[in-house]
Amino acid sequence: MIVLRAKDVEFEVTCIDLREKPDWFLEISPHGKVPVLSVGGRPLFESNAIAEFLDEMVPPRLHPEDPFKRARNRAWTDFVPDFSASLGGVYYARDETALAEGMRIARGRLARLEEALARERDNDGPYFNGAGLCLVDAAYAPFLRRYAFVETRLGCGLLDEFPLVQAWSDALAADERVIGSVADTFEHEFVVALHRRGAMAAPRFGPVSDAAD
Ligand SMILES: N[C@@H](CCC(=O)N[C@@H](CS)C(=O)NCC(=O)O)C(=O)O
Missing domain, CATH: 1.20.1050.10 (Glutathione S-transferase Yfyf (Class Pi); Chain A, domain 2)
Incomplete structure (x- = not known):
């Protein structure tokens, strides 16, 4: 998302529940991981591959020229x-x-x-x-x-x-x-994830409901 934003590309975000990956997602993500970038219906996966593709396709160049x-x-x-x-x-x-x-x-x-x-x-x-x-x-x-x-x-x-x-x-x-590269719910969802993993930092953020998770 940072690279898309740095290049002013228009895009839509579809969030998925990584604990219950939908079938359509598993069909386009060979390792079952996010992110996936769909370009005109053709999926790309792996952050680095996606970033390199965007850098080749859309200015400004974020890689050094040398x-x-x-x-x-x-x-x-x-x-x-x-x-x-x-x-x-x-x-x-x-x-x-x-x-x-x-x-x-x-x-x-x-x-x-x-x-x-x-x-x-x-x-x-x-x-x-x-x-x-x-x-x-x-x-x-x-x-x-x-x-x-x-x-x-x-x-x-x-x-x-x-x-x-x-x-x-x-x-x-x-x-x-x-x-701006994360959803508005990022901090809430991250705290929920900290709680789910039993992280010692989690209670320091106060109680959370995982309703938005
Ligand atoms: N090498 C991958 C790693 C991506 C990755 O680990 N994504 C995590 C979320 S940050 C994921 O999708 N985890 C779900 C899972 O492994 O089931 C990339 O850079 O795109």
């Missing part, structure tokens, strides 16, 4: 699953022991990202490559956003040691293309 930088960016986007899993280990932690272990693992991965931000650009950002949003930003933003949201109640201070990641996360959190 093929070397483009390859480096793709390599950092490949790190997203490891990175997001480690942040999940923090915001979904069920107790203090799991939180400490989650933070230990996340710190190692954040350190790599901190170094990448220091080395991959020769400027102050605020985005991964510099002044403009790129596909790497779009790939990391959803996970940094979830962490930032939970951190308002968890207060574990994980990003304190990583000022470049913190500044990057803040810039993404303030970006309209990122802010």
Whole structure:
């Protein structure tokens, strides 16, 4: 959604219940995962493939022009699953022991990202490559956003040691293309998901009804 918004593409969103995936969805999503982008009735799946397709098809280009930088960016986007899993280990932690272990693992991965931000650009950002949003930003933003949201109640201070990641996360959190990329119910649904997983952070958001879930 961030890439679609960054390119001013008109689109419609269809939300599905991932616990009860409809048949039509399973027919177009081979791994049964979101997102899927339907282009004139033809489905594309996997976030990176979708983002790359959009970047080839619709201006403005979010990838760097330099093929070397483009390859480096793709390599950092490949790190997203490891990175997001480690942040999940923090915001979904069920107790203090799991939180400490989650933070230990996340710190190692954040350190790599901190170094990448220091080395991959020769400027102050605020985005991964510099002044403009790129596909790497779009790939990391959803996970940094979830962490930032939970951190308002968890207060574990994980990003304190990583000022470049913190500044990057803040810039993404303030970006309209990122802010508007989720449904209005995002925070409610995320808190419901935290409760469902028994996350220690969940009760700190107060009681929730899962009626909208
Ligand atoms: N590699 C996939 C991962 C997508 C993914 O894990 N989606 C999650 C939601 S964020 C999902 O659909 N989970 C449902 C499931 O695995 O059953 C991508 O980047 O598109």
